[in-house]
Amino acid sequence: MKVARAIAEMLKREGVKFLVGYPVNPIIEACAEADIRTIIVRQERTGLHMVDAVSRTTCGDTIGVFAMQHGPGTENAFGGVAQAYGDSVPIVVLPGGYPRDKTNVDPNFSALLNFQHVTKWCEQVTLPQAAPDAIRRAFTQARNGRPRPALVEFPIDVLNAEFPGELNYRAAPRTRSGPDPVAVKEVVKVLLAAKRPLLYAGQGVHYARAYPQLRELAELLEAPVTTSLQGKSAFPESHPLSLGSGGRSYSKQLHHFLHAADVIFGIGCSFSVTNYGLSMPKGPVYIQATLDPLDLNKEVPIDHGLVGDAALVLDAVLAEVRASLKKPRGRQAEVAKEIAARKAEWMAEWQPKLVNAGKPLSPYRVIWDLMHTVDRANTIVTHDAGSPRDQISPFWECTHPMTYIGWGKTTQLGYGLGLAMGAKLAHPDKLCINVWGDAAIGFTGMDFETAARERIPILSVLLNNFSMAIELKVMAVATEKYRSTDISGHYADFARSLGCHGERITEPGEIVPAIRRGIAQTQAGKPVLLEFITDKETEISTYK
Ligand SMILES: Cc1ncc(C[n+]2csc(CCOP(=O)(O)OP(=O)(O)O)c2C)c(N)n1
Numbered sequence: 001m002k003v004a005r006a007i008a009e010m011l012k013r014e015g016v017k018f019l020v021g022y023p024v025n026p027i028i029e030a031c032a033e034a035d036i037r038t039i040i041v042r043q044e045r046t047g048l049h050m051v052d053a054v055s056r057t058t059c060g061d062t063i064g065v066f067a068m069q070h071g072p073g074t075e076n077a078f079g080g081v082a083q084a085y086g087d088s089v090p091i092v093v094l095p096g097g098y099p100r101d102k103t104n105v106d107p108n109f110s111a112l113l114n115f116q117h118v119t120k121w122c123e124q125v126t127l128p129q130a131a132p133d134a135i136r137r138a139f140t141q142a143r144n145g146r147p148r149p150a151l152v153e154f155p156i157d158v159l160n161a162e163f164p165g166e167l168n169y170r171a172a173p174r175t176r177s178g179p180d181p182v183a184v185k186e187v188v189k190v191l192l193a194a195k196r197p198l199l200y201a202g203q204g205v206h207y208a209r210a211y212p213q214l215r216e217l218a219e220l221l222e223a224p225v226t227t228s229l230q231g232k233s234a235f236p237e238s239h240p241l242s243l244g245s246g247g248r249s250y251s252k253q254l255h256h257f258l259h260a261a262d263v264i265f266g267i268g269c270s271f272s273v274t275n276y277g278l279s280m281p282k283g284p285v286y287i288q289a290t291l292d293p294l295d296l297n298k299e300v301p302i303d304h305g306l307v308g309d310a311a312l313v314l315d316a317v318l319a320e321v322r323a324s325l326k327k328p329r330g331r332q333a334e335v336a337k338e339i340a341a342r343k344a345e346w347m348a349e350w351q352p353k354l355v356n357a358g359k360p361l362s363p364y365r366v367i368w369d370l371m372h373t374v375d376r377a378n379t380i381v382t383h384d385a386g387s388p389r390d391q392i393s394p395f396w397e398c399t400h401p402m403t404y405i406g407w408g409k410t411t412q413l414g415y416g417l418g419l420a421m422g423a424k425l426a427h428p429d430k431l432c433i434n435v436w437g438d439a440a441i442g443f444t445g446m447d448f449e450t451a452a453r454e455r456i457p458i459l460s461v462l463l464n465n466f467s468m469a470i471e472l473k474v475m476a477v478a479t480e481k482y483r484s485t486d487i488s489g490h491y492a493d494f495a496r497s498l499g500c501h502g503e504r505i506t507e508p509g510e511i512v513p514a515i516r517r518g519i520a521q522t523q524a525g526k527p528v529l530l531e532f533i534t535d536k537e538t539e540i541s542t543y544k
């Protein structure tokens with residue numbers, strides 16, 4: 001048995017059902033021999049985004065695995081791994097490497113050297129017998145502690161060498177760590193003494209599937225709840241205590257409660273300072289619960305810290321709250337009323353855009369109609385970089401967990417397509433949608449061909465305004481002199497040419513019928529691109 005075949009066997013024992021990859025890497029052929037479905041993409045970056053979504057949308061239960069060739073394949077994969085690192089997604093990456101006698105000779109690309117800063121675990125296997133230990137370490141790192149990519153580089157001659165002896169490989173375990181009980185007691189005192197507590201959920205709540213605990217804590221404290229973009233859908237946004245998600249854009253009720261809070265409890269969150277997250281006000285007492293001590297007290301100075309898995313943290317906090325709180329404090333009705341009043345004002349302000357009947361179409365109207373046409377509980381939707389993110393994230397009301405893939409610690413245009421494809425692979429019964437702009441499709445659009453060929457029927461909603469609208473303000477001179485923010489294309493035609501269902505929609509009355517036709521096509525197994533011709537909208541929901 002060759003080393004590549006032994007690796008395929010290890011992947012099987014790790015529960016890998018499909019390998020996404022790009023040739024040439026002998027692991028691909030070996031996986032096919034071992035009955036692991038091989039999915040070949042059109043470029044490495046999209047394949048990495050797909051396996052990223054597999055890991056995300058299964059809350060880390062299934063680790064997505066990607067393999068590519070040494071040299072160009074590995075060089076071209078950098079963006080996909082960097083995006084997974086930025087957003088803390090656990091994937092296993094298996095690049096080929098130059099043969100051992102050439103590994104360290106200039107200019108041969110070394111994954112071991114170059115991926116150190118975008119992985120949590122990065123190693124190179126130099127002996128055939130070392131393969132099982134390396135694969136075990138990679139899966140162990142992906143499943144445990146802070147989720148992030150793990151990479152193992154296999155020089156091509158190692159992959160093609162004979163594997164010595166018997167393969168005794170067992171799947172890596174997944175375990176959790178819990179918080180300091182003394183700190184939990186302190187935190188609960190602070191939470192119970194707070195007059196206006198606010199809960200802020202990050203993506204740690206998703207990975208821990210701590211949804212019931214988060215809801216119970218909110219209801220016991222009678223406190224409003226918001227999330228980061230990554231945490232979006234961790235709390236039902238239709239709940240009377242929900243403020244919706246934070247990001248570059250957010251609701252008016254969220255702004256109001258964020259700035260009125262006296263205690264902010266961040267759960268499963270890094271409190272990273274980013275343009276694509278809430279700007280945390282100075283003044284409140286901060287409590288941070290995070291899995292990774294490296295994120296503790298990092299950018300927002302905190303008063304109390306809890307380190308551990310979000311579910312274990314919340315279990316411990318809840319036990320203490322239940323014991324201390326003899327009866328409900330009777331604040332919920334008042335808090336819910338205050339939220340509802342701000343929400344009504346917010347909706348009234350945005351209503352003209354959300355139901356706009358003009359042409360070109362308003363992107364807000366497209367998103368609003370989309371949200372009211374799909375079965376939200378059985379849909380997974382993701383945004384892209386650019387205005388579509390800021391247009392959809394405050395207004396898309398998630399009713400069920402893991403129905404939205406929010407992202408943006410780094411914001412690579414074109415990420416959304418691979419995410420929707422990976423989500424569909426992991427959840428074939430769900431409608432998987434990516435909403436993006438015409439600049440975004442320029443990066444990864446060719447992988448519609450993969451969606452058609454590999455029968456991954458996603459629904460792609462393209463907001464085509466023939467422009468990088470988000471850059472209009474910062475590129476005014478370049479736009480006027482050289483039309484530098486203009487872009488062009490007929491993407492419905494493009495999608496059709498690749499075997500997908502493509503429609504260009506210009507009439508407001510056609511939005512909903514086109515979405516319905518699109519959903520029907522996905523149910524019949526065809527990927528769909530709906531190209532809505534929209535105005536160059538630049539206004540987003542922010543408040544000062
Ligand atoms: C790989 C990459 N390069 C550059 C950017 C910076 N960037 C963010 S949005 C954007 C333009 C977005 O245009 P489009 O997708 O058409 O959305 P619009 O704002 O027009 O609705 C650019 C250049 C980025 N996010 N990713």
Ligand SMILES: [Mg+2]
Nearest residue numbers: 437438467468
């Ligand atoms: Mg655009």
